[in-house]
Amino acid sequence: MEQTTLKIEGMTCSHCESAVDGALRNLQGVQDVQVNVAKGIAEVAYNHSEVTTESMKEAVEEQGYDVK
């Protein structure tokens, strides 16, 4: 299992947190997600054989947030 931290711009409330959390958890291969709105990050535990950080970035961007 791998761990990555996504830097996400534009999250300002708990609904944003839910949107990002849900989008990431929907991806096959994502094991755990911890979204921190105050810090503008999402910490993701995942299986690299099933999902890539690029797929995570796209999933979050589809929700309307920018990912660095």
Ligand code: 9UX
């Ligand atoms: Mo809250 Mo987030 O009203 O895009 S859902 S700011």
